[in-house]
Amino acid sequence: MTTILTRASFRLQFFLGFLACAGLLAYAIYLQLHDGLEPCNLCIFQRVAFAALGLVFLLGALHGPKRPGGRRAYGAVALIASLAGISVAGRHVWVQMQPPGMTSCGAPLSFMRETMGTWDVVRKVMTATGNCGDVDWTFLGLSMPAWSLVWFVLLAIWAGYAAFRRR
Incomplete structure (x- = not known):
């Protein structure tokens, strides 16, 4: 019986x-605007990864090869895109598991973009130097x-199943 x-x-x-x-x-975004939870730099990169993954899903759905x-x-x-999100979320979970005060994210992302090159910003954010x-x-x-890590893994499995299963 098929589902x-x-x-x-x-x-x-x-x-x-x-x-x-x-x-x-x-x-x-609701939690940020309604509850006042400000995202850290690693949170921003996770959002970018979710947006990129969502865009790939949308383009695939519209194209329907x-x-x-x-x-x-x-x-x-x-x-x-899922693996990029998994790596950022995994790093963020690791940072949160460290003793308090041992790691952080550093300067705001907007300041770093104005003062550094793109790869320097990525390197700086991934070393977790602020409130992550x-x-x-x-x-x-x-x-x-x-939870972001869980969702990235689930969506990677979902994408793999949708794309690589026999039809």
């Missing part, structure tokens, strides 16, 4: 991936970066 998800088209599966990314970004090679190409790009170690929000015992 709806196994019978769902590539377009529908990628559109659902897009909706998940859009929902996660919308919730992060018929050939397996086209679906696999979208799947590969989605997996790359603070845990301001939890759900079921997991911090927001931990």
